[in-house]
Amino acid sequence: MKTATDPIFTTDESRWQAVVERDDRADGAFFFAVRTTGVFCRPSCASRAPRRENVEFFPTTAAAEAAGYRPCKRCQPTSLPRELAIVERACKVLDADPQRRMTLAQLSDAVHVSPFHLQRLFSRIVGVSPRQYQAAQRAGVLRDALQHGHDVTRATHDAGFGSPSRMYEAVPAELGMTPSAYKRQGAGLTVRYATADTPLGVVLVAATDKGVCKIAFGDDADALVDQLGHDFARAGRVEDAAKMEPFIAQIRAYVQGTRERFDLPLDIGATAFQRRVWEALRRIPYGQTRSYTEIAESVGSPRAVRAVANACASNPVALAIPCHRVIGKDGAIAGYRWGRSRKEALLETERSHNPTDKVA
Ligand SMILES: [Zn+2]
Structure with missing residues (x-):
């Protein structure tokens, strides 16, 4: 550890x-x-x-x-530990044809590992099941298709969603979530990062070449960089203000109330439960809030209020997953991973820039 x-x-x-x-x-x-x-x-x-x-x-x-x-032939620096290698092989099979729906049994045949072992290993390392991984992948195909100007119905069909309505259910939360930072502590990855001043204090943004893997606020840039070093202890870490600038520009605009949504690819790992909660958070419209209880109900686990609060508190990407929009049942601000006063300020900014959409 x-x-x-x-x-x-x-x-x-x-x-x-x-x-x-x-x-x-x-x-x-x-x-x-x-x-x-x-x-x-x-x-x-x-x-x-x-x-x-x-x-x-x-x-x-x-x-x-x-x-x-x-x-070196002895320590084989380019080969992954065996378990990672199995999961990487499974991901390659799934990546080879994102349109194809593979069952767990088919996937396990393809990588020569028992379905039970594969499911457990895959979920542990990638953070989602093979089935969820495929759903996220189809969302990625869809995003690419839309960017290349295909119409929605055609793009939906190409991406393997049955109908546009199913797509609208699945896509808003899944767009851009591609968990490639699954290798433990970022082994083998390069994480680029930058810090910048914002009206909410110092922000640190870090990204793999697939997407943003961390957005954190604090009072001190060095402390944020140290924390990044612990989160991605096995990744190469490179300060790169130029590459991070577009992300930081979006964060600044958001904090100033001139931007309502992020257009950021995310590259984050999650357990299946965290993922359900984080997807639910991304469906809360700008300027609105939900209670922990409401989120627990919306993910089908009405009694898991505490687990929902934990999932909010473990959100790796401030703002991009808007955990600040979850408050106590009685309207109390409750905790926030990056400080209560920042949460208050964010909610105030959203309220004052979106008065007509306020919850009654
Ligand atoms: Zn060696």
Whole structure:
């Protein structure tokens, strides 16, 4: 388990220390290459320790390969642990033909793992079941089709939805949610991020190449960056203000009340329950609120009010999943992951910019 005191390997000194100690917590956080052998390794590799002056560090295996190094045969830095490899194979099968509906049995045949084991493994690592993954994928196909100018009926059919009405049920919440950051702690991914000042304090936005994986508010940019390091301890992390600027511009506009919805691809993992709750949150219209009880009812678990509150509190992307629109039954603001006063300010902004849509 990662704890708050685990190193995050952001300096060459800490990276070298990890190599010397063969620290397996560093695996995935970076790779090291040895100039004299032309080989690159995971930090925990059991082969003979190289000399410091011959070592170079890389954030990803791709970067090491681009610099001309070969993967070590012993620690196999480019191969995933077995369980991840199974899930990655399953995702590849599903990605190969998003229009096709595959049953769990068909998928398990394709990857040579029992249906039970596959279902459990897939849900644990991806955060959704294979069936939900396919639904999200069809939404992705639909989004692409609409962007390329196909009409809705045609696009709906191509995406595998039975009818436009089924599409409208499924799509608003699913658009753009592609959980590729499923590899634990972002192993093998590169996460780009930036921080910026907003009227609500400092915001940190981070994204994989598939979509936004974190939006967080705080009072201190360094603390937010540290937290990102813990959430994505095994990802390569690169500050990239230019790439994040379009996202930050949307957040600023939203906070100032000049924008009502986000057009952000999301790349977040979720348990099946979190996903149901987060989808329900995304259906709450701008300027309106719902109680935790109402959300619990809308996801078909009327007694799971506390679990709904927990799912709200674990939302990784502030605003994009509008957990600030959930309040206590009596209208109390209740808690907010990024601070109660920020929640109050957001609700006030939405109310004052959307007076006609207020809940009676
Ligand atoms: Zn090695």
